[in-house]
Amino acid sequence: MNTKPHTREKSYSCEVCCSCFPNKQYLATHMRTHTREKPYSCEVCGFSFTMKNTMLQHMKTHIGKKPYSCDVCGSIFARKYNMLQHMQTHTGEKPYFCEVCGFSFTRKHHLLQHMRTHTGDKPYSCKDCGSSFTRKDGLVIHMLTHTGEKPYSCKVCGYSFTRKNYLLQHMRTHTGEKPYSCEVCGSSFTRKDSLVIHMRTHTGEKPYSCKVCGYSFICKSNLLQHTRTHTDSTKLDTPPN
Template structure:
């Protein structure tokens, strides 16, 4: 039997480290998943007990797995050691890089059996499935629902006012890491503009500005006036236009 043939017999590895296809030696007493190593089973058991022993000393967020805590810590330092060889975009974790590389290949191997929408990460598919099952994460303050727990946690900061991301230059705090990253560039004396237009080589300090600029090439106008159906490439232009209808 060739090595290629043998590779097709390897058990599929789940996100939590369990294996399907070959029997494991360490079985979860709650859900019967099997693991090759007791350390993997120990980490898996925390999904049932809720135990999160690894705490971030910057924002007090806790994690079941020390590697997840270490990846999270990079959100405070902006360390991104994993680089895409195609576009040079940098990532905090190897798994994020691997998922990103699939976007260049157009690979989306995880298919929703209900609506046939496909995703490049199994986690994205799981979150999407909640839109079909109705098993959403609900905000107890306003009733808004989310398919991903991380989205709910981010939303909750609009109610609590929590701003866990702190600028080391001026101590300004932010509720989202992306806002902190944009703010840090205001301290940057080099005038860094890492986002480059492939059409005309214009460069921008923020990705959002590049996206707006790209509409000058594509002609896209995603903002439509509900009164007269006129369309605009920028939301600010639509807001200004609306004043012509209400007389303000």
């Protein structure tokens, strides 16, 4: 007599990616990841979702209900899933690995976004100029270049920015904060990318090369300045018509 427990086979397959599901409802929900259909909308802000329970969880952000708290730092969350993701900032766990370069991430959607740097996929396009982006927030920020909107303003000097991180970087010019320090010589910087460029003075790395003469530079701006020496000399060497 066969005593093995009965297991239901996954009989519903996605025609796009061949993923299998135990019932038709799960398949229908999965298909929305391909069609980008979001039939469940928030009555407060209009934000849309592929699943009803995700929308209901989102509604808690409007009523202020945050029943899940972090045991380490006390941060509170509307969804248990968000709390579990937050916990990874304390544990350092990054369970999602890129099979191409080995880079790891705390969240699956961060990995999916990263994979586009390898595939070149840019699914978000600007209707005004056709520029494409790997992430939706990249498109949203780009659109500000067309509207001229700069929603982030400095309370000290009134200067405005298209991105919040640009404002935060700018604020350091007022506070004098330089949170990024060189481990070799102790020099400190207001921006991380400035530290990265500085480190090349220690490592000798010069990743930006001139296509005309092969001369290399530690940063792109130095390369752009250098290339003008070629274009200017070309203009001088070209006889007038």
